Amino acid sequence: MKKKISARQKSEFLWGWIFILPTMIGLIVLNIYPMINTIVQSFYKTGDFGKGNVFVGLKNYEKVLGDSEVWQALWNTIKYAIVEVPISVVIALLLAVLLNKKLKGRSVFRTIFFLPMVVAPAAIAMVWKWLYNSNFGLINNVFNIKVNWISNPAISIYSIALIGIWSVLGYNMVLFLAGLQEVPRDYYEAAEIDGANGFDKLVHITVPLISPTIFFVIVTRIIGAMQVFDLIYMMIDLNNPAWKKTESLVFLFYKYSFEQSKKGYGATVVVVLLVVILILTVIQLIGQKKWVHYE
């Protein structure tokens, strides 16, 4: 039997669509269409100004798989993510727990930690570039050391990851703070009666109860870290000796697509990145069943 739709349902349905239409159009025009287009382009040897594209099938992919620069860039990106994500999550969690307590000047601290998030990444990179400068930089001069923070191939990616940690700390912290608001006080009181100390409460109450937030932060931060570009682009030049050891996948994509106008090959590089991110995210979605508690 066919269910009759009431006039009200009909109008709700219509208005519902009208309200999400602007977002849908935005998504399709700005995200989905370019995404499909990028994947399509990865099968082409692109011509100048979008004209004269030649279909080459899987040739670009064959070239990517044999391109040591791509693998090096992927490894650089992973190194960046391995440092940036866990450290920024742990520090942000501890800060959030501290700043969730009744503390004098709490909102001042919250603002200070969130500030880097508000500043443009390009400005952050410029300031840090001077802090790190091996000859005139503040860090080397204050501690009277001689470290090539951003031009020593062995450490430069970690120097950049440090800036990454510093700049996402506030964002992660705010998300954790929001999560902490949801944790009922009763649990802590009960635990205190049982003689639990601060560490026990953190590990056995706070972390499990805000695990959905932690999961969300980790997933989005890994995606964000895998797409790192602006910091590296601002700090490392083509003639920097650490260039090959800091170039990220998105940087490589930028180089091929926009500096050398090889759009097809550039597209292939980002499709590889897309696949890597997809795999990482799927693994996390499966793994979450073991440790994320939804109530």
Added chain:
Amino acid sequence: MKKKVIAILLSAVTVMSLIGCGSAASVAEAPQATEEAAPAATEEAAPAATEEAAPESIGESVEGELSVTIWDEGQRPGLQQIVDEWSAQSGIKATIQVVDWNNYWTLLEAGATGGELPDVFWMHSNVAQKYMENDQLMDLTDRIAGSDKIDLGNYYEGIVNLYQSEGKQYAVPKDIDTIALWYNKTIFDEMGVAYPDDTWTWDDFAAAAAKLTNDDHWGYAIAPGNNQEGYYNTIYSMGGYVISDDKKTSGMDDPNSIKAMKLFTDMIAAGSCPDLATVSETAPNELLCAGKVAMSINGSWMLAGYRDNEYAAANCDVAVLPFTNSPDDRVSIYNGLGWAAAANTKNPDAAWSLIEYLGSKEAQLKQAELGVTMSAYKGTSDAWVNSVQCFDLNGHMKMLDAKLVFRPYSRDTTVWEDMMIEKLQDAWTGDKPVDEVCKDIAATMNEDLAEE
């Protein structure tokens, strides 16, 4: 009913997205850059789409008004003055917009793909060929032939030829640059070394750099990423070459080219030139302005930067580049921008009128007088020498009498230039011998050139 609504909405969405991207007719033909930087909107949808992309737009053609786009903020005030004079004569408003070098090319390419180029803009040797071949630039051949202001014989030949493709002229030369040796007089005095002059050979230069080095400063700093302000001059001076005349083979494995590169790697090894890490973090011109280096090889376009730096203005000066065997092989690698117009501009006559004015003797003289740059019109640059009091610009001026070699280029210059800069790192750091690196570069460059 539900189905119908969905069908209507979906088709509405499809139509909207089509309008939004304009050229969506062929998915494969529209790179995603179009959507991000300059939506190629159809006429009807233009206002909405343009507003959205305004901060990232490079300035597009609007009827009745000229948009002019350049990449050097230092030149804007002077050029605007010249353009205003043209506006006073022609009654057409023209505004100059500045987009920095990197974004300039990204946005120009997006604009070209979407058919939204500015009316008048700068062209550069790196990409000129690509833009000309794809009919993105207005063909100026007939207009130049019919003009009494422009005679291509008046400009430096290399720049005129650069903007030619299949016998057609696509841009009018704007300026010329020369490379010269900037030095810090104070350090020379302190170390008791005579100032560089036109008798210096490259060997004298290397010897002086060694004498000028102590714990506080180096003798010379190389710009590893900037070939025109460095080793290209030496390569051609010593009889080597970077690319063959037919642009088919690399000359980086020529023994003379290798000898030229070795001059610099030896200086780094000896410590009279800072190591790669240092110059990659702090550019040579910054080191010169900080009194950390005694000599730096720079192009004439750096003038504004040195003039506006108090330390450089008080302590530095400029001399001609050294030669190898005789003053005849003193080489300056030169380059020159061109004024080009978009092929699909809505104001072809006005755009040409402005380019004609900018290329005229009058405007070229003015450009030199205002100290914007040396001009491409032969004989108009004398005024440039007096545009700044703190330096003796004859160092740059006299390089115009040296052997002028046009900056090596091919159709896709950036591809092999970037490769060369990357590979040379091993030579600068001393990880690999210079000749091995140069031969490797030549091999890869030959492959790249074969692909063009």
